[in-house]
Amino acid sequence: MRSYHVNSGEGIDGLTIRHHEDPVPGAGQVVVAVRATSLSYRELMVLRGYYVLPVKPDVVPVSDGAGEVVAVGPGVGGFRAGDRVAATLFPSWQDGRFGVQHLPQRGGSLDGMLTELAVLEESGLVPIPDHLSYEEAATLPCAAVTAWNALTGDGTGLRPGQTLVTQGSGGVSLFALQFAKALGARVIATTSSPAKAKRLADLGADDVIDYRATPDWAAEVMELTGGRGADRVVDVAGLLEQSLKAVTIAGHVACVGFVSDVAPPIDSRVLFASGATVRAVAVGSRAEFFAMNRAIEVNRIRPVIDRVFPFDEAPDAYRYYASGKALGKVVIRIRL
Template sequence: MKSYRLDPGQTGARLSLVERDAPEPGRGQVLVRMRANSLGFRDLMVLAGTYVLPVSPGVVPGCEGAGEVVAVGEDVTRVKPGDRVAATVFPRWLDGPFRRENAAQLGTTIDGVWTEYALLSEDGVVPLPPHLSYEEGAALPLAAVTAWNALTTGAPVRPGGVVLTLGSGAVSLFTLQFAKLAGARVIITTSTESKAERLRALGADEVISYREHPSWSVQVRALTDGRGADRVVDAAGPLEQSLKSVAPGGEVAFVGYSLSGEVGAQPLDPGTLFMAGAVLRRVATGSRAHFVELNRTVEAHRLRPVIDRVFPFERLPEALEHCRSHEGFGKIIISHGG
């Protein structure tokens, strides 16, 4: 089988495509023939050596993938050969709050899914919704689970409530889709009018250009008669603007701590945090239980993810360059064919 591996270097990391024998599953393990992967900004941080979690030398990168179970080890009961599954980003985080003992993550501390065959824990896979292709299913494990966690943990998003999500990246696109299913009014920020048009077509009620309005919290307040948004999903920052946009008693789901550059890295005025009068909650993707719950909703509503482009497995480095360009809209997919 072929696998990409990460060769750490002094100025970042280099990908190598290597061949080795396909592994055999041990007790509690499953062997998955990967059919598709997806990638995003998180993978660029891993390659650049700037990711928040440690990266094991020589690890197989990638945390998002879907495929077919081809073999199972002893005592495996949750899946069987022939099942269509997606991998969970944190295979040990099954339910409940995130804990350090569950921090083993695909593609950083343990081998990931940029490979033709992935050896995974049976606890670390979930069934794919039947109406989704492998390529569509591969879009879910990171961005969709993060959006689901951001919207469903804590106070519920109610019909008629206001959800603000930042940027037109994958997390925000899934947030938009899920929030509209919940009956919320969705405000979203973006950089260009062409993206704004696509966001409106997906159901966004209002779109704010953060280039025209760097202090976009003013626009959020104006659009909500001064009250602010009940839920802010901060996948792009800066956090200060999110805190100035949230309604009293609302919640900021903090996802994009490193995405807003120098502005976002500025010290936060404690007065801004206090005056927000809201809950600030860190979101670190989500558990297997989150994934199972979102899959039920995706299946019930026959929801489909927004796909930007599909690249063949051998052109994965080209897909990474496309990701760096920030020109896409939706998930970037790697197809294994077949």
């Protein structure tokens, strides 16, 4: 078997591929033939050396992956050879609130999925929806679960008729758009170009704001909602002050991440005036993954994939993803 390895901070050029003996599962473990993986912004942070969680030396990178169970160890009762599965990003986070005990994560402090064969705990796997290909299922563990948690994980959840604002056309935002429409909500999307605006509209966005043409997009959200503001904002860019200006009184802002090394300051008066809940979202639990998959199955949702690269061209996949040209997920196909 072959797998990629890298040290955090070495960049894309630090990716190396090695041969290993095929693994044997231990008690409670399964061996998965990984069919596909997908990239998210965390993978760039790992390679660039500023991921917020620990990264072990010589790690097998990439948190997201899907494949076929090819061997099971003693005591495994939930899966058998031939099952189609995806791996959770935080293997120990089964349900409930996130805590420090759940910090070990694939592609960081644990080896990830950019490998032909992976040994995984049974408790860190979920079956994948039958209508999805392995390439589509590989996009779910980070971006999709994060989006699902952002919309539903606060105890109340996005409801039919409410309004959601998404930012840009990255994986989390696209999944949030698809899930919100399935939940019966209105979606206002922001983006940076007319071409991307058209694509977002085709995917179901009710309104699209070009933030380059309209830098004060929060004011435009207020205009589009008759001065009320959006019920929820999924903030993927770290633009919290603008998100707070766009959300309704006592609304909800899910802080998913950031796209810059320097975060803009937040005026505490804006936070207070909004009365909003600001919640940091760190992917989601295995239980949320199961719930999300049920929604994907019922609504026949298909992830948006921009491009698929072969395993031997994984560094090129990283470079393409880093270019910012993709609209949809960038996938690495490992096996047919």
